[in-house]
Amino acid sequence: MNTRHLMAAAAVFLLVLAVRPATALEPGDRVDDFRLLDHEGGSRHLYYYGDAPAVVIMVQGNGCPIVRNALPGFKALRDEFAPRGVEFLLLNANLQDDRAAIAREAEAFAIDLPVLLDDTQLVGESLGLVRTGEVIVIDPATWTVAYRGAMDDRLTYEHQKPAATEHYLRDAVEDLLAGRPVALASTEPVGCLINFPERNAEHAAISYADTIAPMLVDNCVSCHRPGGIGPWAMTSYDMVRGFAPMIREVVRTRRMPPWHADPAYGHFSNDRSLSADETRTLVHWIEAGAPRGEGVDPLLSHSDVQPEWGPLGEPDLVIDIPATEVPATGVVDYQYKYVTNPLDRDVWVRASQIIPGDRAALHHVITRFGMVETEGPRQGRIRRDGPSGGLAGYVPGWVARDLPEGTGTWLPAGATIEFQMHYTTYGKATTDQSRIGIYFHDQPPAHQIETMILANPRIRIPAHAADHREQAVRTFDSDVVVYSLLPHAHYRGKASEFRAVYPDGSEEVLLSVPNYDFNWQTTYELAAPKRLPAGTKMVHTTWWDNSARNPANPDPTREVPWGQQSWDEMLFGAVSYRRVADDEQPAVAARN
Numbered sequence: 367m368n369t370r371h372l373m374a375a376a377a378v379f380l381l382v383l384a385v386r387p388a389t390a391l392e393p394g395d396r397v398d399d400f401r402l403l404d405h406e407g408g409s410r411h412l413y414y415y416g417d418a419p420a421v422v423i424m425v426q427g428n429g430c431p432i433v434r435n436a437l438p439g440f441k442a443l444r445d446e447f448a449p450r451g452v453e454f455l456l457l458n459a460n461l462q463d464d465r466a467a468i469a470r471e472a473e474a475f476a477i478d479l480p481v482l483l484d485d486t487q488l489v490g491e492s493l494g495l496v497r498t499g500e501v502i503v504i505d506p507a508t509w510t511v512a513y514r515g516a517m518d519d520r521l522t523y524e525h526q527k528p529a530a531t532e533h534y535l536r537d538a539v540e541d542l543l544a545g546r547p548v549a550l551a552s553t554e555p556v557g558c559l560i561n562f563p564e565r566n567a568e569h570a571a572i573s574y575a576d577t578i579a580p581m582l583v584d585n586c587v588s589c590h591r592p593g594g595i596g597p598w599a600m601t602s603y604d605m606v607r608g609f610a611p612m613i614r615e616v617v618r619t620r621r622m623p624p625w626h627a628d629p630a631y632g633h634f635s636n637d638r639s640l641s642a643d644e645t646r647t648l649v650h651w652i653e654a655g656a657p658r659g660e661g662v663d664p665l666l667s668h669s670d671v672q673p674e675w676g677p678l679g680e681p682d683l684v685i686d687i688p689a690t691e692v693p694a695t696g697v698v699d700y701q702y703k704y705v706t707n708p709l710d711r712d713v714w715v716r717a718s719q720i721i722p723g724d725r726a727a728l729h730h731v732i733t734r735f736g737m738v739e740t741e742g743p744r745q746g747r748i749r750r751d752g753p754s755g756g757l758a759g760y761v762p763g764w765v766a767r768d769l770p771e772g773t774g775t776w777l778p779a780g781a782t783i784e785f786q787m788h789y790t791t792y793g794k795a796t797t798d799q800s801r802i803g804i805y806f807h808d809q810p811p812a813h814q815i816e817t818m819i820l821a822n823p824r825i826r827i828p829a830h831a832a833d834h835r836e837q838a839v840r841t842f843d844s845d846v847v848v849y850s851l852l853p854h855a856h857y858r859g860k861a862s863e864f865r866a867v868y869p870d871g872s873e874e875v876l877l878s879v880p881n882y883d884f885n886w887q888t889t890y891e892l893a894a895p896k897r898l899p900a901g902t903k904m905v906h907t908t909w910w911d912n913s914a915r916n917p918a919n920p921d922p923t924r925e926v927p928w929g930q931q932s933w934d935e936m937l938f939g940a941v942s943y944r945r946v947a948d949d950e951q952p953a954v955a956a957r958n
């Protein structure tokens with residue numbers, strides 16, 4: 367063969383690759399789990415539908431006439447199979463379609479199905495998609511492809527029959543529901559070609575030393591280090607390589623890094639999520655075999671144990687919280703511990719942090735302080751009037767930081783600090799001896815930091831409800847600057863939102879958490895503090911999933927009331943803010 371022949375052969379080979387990707391899943395192949403946002407901001411997790419008899423996905427793309435034309439038939443099948451529990455979803459992996467454009471397409475074409483946004487194209491690549499319009503039937507019993515191809519034979523390019531004569535999708539679903547082998551498991555899909563520019567790229571050239579390891583250092587190593595809260599430490603390339611398939615899984619399903627906010631709303635200074643680009647690069651590198659490449663391993667210089675008090679350093683004051691005996695098994699009621707401020711002077715606190723004694727047992731700590739009742743039935747408890755406030759709490763993954771610039775918490779001499787300690791037993795009796803470290807301001811700060819609590823103790827979540835919603839609303843009575851937002855629910859928490867309703871009636875979502883996870887009690891710190899005018903309403907909404915599909919749900923048959931233990935529920939939001947003084951110039955833009 368001469369050079370021209372060789373090049374021609376190579377071109378044909380590439381063409382074949384482009385038409386039928388080497389990675390395409392065939393009927394019988396396994397579909398890996400994933401979690402994606404949909405076009406309405408909901409969070410969709412494939413393996414959530416594990417008890418459905420079938421999951422059907424149609425590949426959608428804006429502006430594709432075949433998809434638009436096929437959708438009414440797809441919706442009719444959705445309605446036909448709904449009584450038998452079959453799930454129907456759309457998936458958009460187009461480079462050119464963003465969320466707003468997909469929402470417009472959904473509006474224009476009456477799409478009342480969730481359109482999953484595959485913005486990294488990783489799901490589309492791993493399914494081996496080539497065209498929109500393709501339908502894929504997945505059997506959740508084995509998570510394998512039961513059918514892929516055209517929905518029916520009605521549509522071809524620029525032609526359509528009045529009615530289909532072959533109903534491939536319906537037949538395949540009927541076969542699956544009847545427990546029969548699917549008679550026709552694959553046909554040629556009809557639709558618009560999708561551009562996957564990265565699919566055949568040289569991912570083996572992605573540099574571990576220059577690209578991957580620095581990404582891990584920035585987004586993972588704060589927890590995955592010796593002595594950190596992650597279950598294994600990223601101390602070298604070898605560790606990462608060993609965990610590479612697991613990293614691919616936790617990144618595709620958004621379990622890691624733990625960050626649950628919808629990036630469409632707000633910017634947060636403690637955002638630890640990977641961008642779409644970073645996610646794509648990391649997964650591509652793993653799929654290329656996690657090659658080591660050249661260069662010194664940057665992880666080697668991050669394998670030291672973190673100093674006990676972390677980046678804040680030694681505190682000005684350390685208080686031992688009275689110890690708690692935690693049994694090996696069973697339920698431990700909330701423990702309340704009281705310590706009187708040992709200082710004989712008032713101080714302004716700029717930061718505080720709790721170091722857990724036994725991380726495995728300590729579930730969370732909430733602190734507050736004030737003066738104690740000296741008599742009556744509440745003797746020894748914190749008084750409801752008088753100076754009061756809170757210090758740092760504790761939840762896994764919490765990172766201690768200074769309070770926002772110019773703010774502090776006034777801790778008076780003689781105040782008593784209350785520690786609400788929640789423990790989870792873990793099979794071994796233990797004694798928890800936690801401590802709190804407190805850091806002082808040298809000069810009084812300009813502003814006192816305050817917390818608005820949005821709670822609704824009247825919630826009732828019906829048994830089996832998969833999407834139950836409740837709200838709490840409060841109004842700011844002065845101009846304020848908001849610094850952070852904390853949503854809190856328990857095992858059944860599904861999604862949460864903070865919305866500002868301005869005095870003029872306009873609304874703004876400050877935080878949306880479509881994928882609430884009880885394991886991670888994240889405080890979302892606004893990158894730019896937000897000034898709100900007096901009269902602004904804060905609307906805090908939480909949705910719960912009390913269905914059997916929620917893997918964290920301890921009992922879907924129960925109507926769930928408000929309660930402190932994790933098997934009861936809470937609608938509880940905390941907004942950290944300061945008041946704006948009457949004479950203060952608007953230093954922070956009113957709406958940013």
Ligand code: HEC
Nearest residue numbers: 585586589590595596597609612613616622623624638763
């Ligand atoms: C805020 C702390 C934190 C950060 C940041 C974090 N992790 Fe984790 N990671 C954890 C904890 C805690 C667990 C254990 C979770 C569990 O088992 O419930 C975990 C579990 C994992 C696991 C599963 C281990 C297994 O085999 O079960 C992988 C893989 C992982 N993390 C990878 C990553 C990667 C990659 C990043 C960065 C992109 C990252 N993590 C960022 C805390 C963190």
